[in-house]
Amino acid sequence: MAVELYLDLFSQPCRSVFMFAKKNNIPFEFKKVSLMDGEHYGDDFGKISIIRKVPALRDGDFCLSESIAIMVYLAEKFQTPDFWYPADLQQRARVNEYLSWQHTAIRMQGSKMFWLRLMIPKMIGMEVPKEKMDGALEDLNNSLNLIEEKFLQDRPFIVGDQMSLADLVAIVEIMQPLGAGLDVFDGRPKLSAWRDRVRTFIGEELFDEAHQNILGAQEGMKQIDPSKLELFKPKILRLFL
């Protein structure tokens, strides 16, 4: 039986798992879990992940949450090429360094920008105070600066000449604010050149397939009934406002 991947491509970590599996020709069954429809709160998904977050994996009786754990599991099970998660001690440490850093930095800030610029004003109907927005933008820019100056420096990819899980996890988070109309690549030639290398490496078709929902979010949200957001409104406001 093929591995099942529970995904919603609006979600950054789902996009990295999706592209990782596709790029490595890993056979899997795409199980769509619509976050907007609250499907992650349903009984079926509760049997897969008590954490109730996507992505999640089921391989027979074995269930796993957390995108990075899922990609490392797939890398080991399907023996994907070494460059994704290098065996070399120091190269792997570089990948781990980025993966450990990003959770509370660019991941939080990219998500926050998406919610503050698009979802909270347009879908929840609440105004975002200017100082909140300015602070969020400053935090995001600080993280983008760190990605350029510390993690990339003058290298083509985060660990050097080759793509790794670190670049894959980075790109999906950096793309998130674009969904809310904020072009984070504007005025950042180094970051833009790196994005182009990652997109070329992944393959433009696959990269664009993974990102089409998020890049179409401003239009897509117009079709969504805002009352659906009532379910997560308190959580979102606690997290981001």
Ligand SMILES: N[C@@H](CCC(=O)N[C@@H](CS)C(=O)NCC(=O)O)C(=O)O
């Ligand atoms: N650290 C987790 C984060 C997973 C996560 O936060 N998923 C979000 C979508 S991006 C989610 O499912 N949110 C639903 C909720 O919190 O109710 C990972 O890397 O997989």
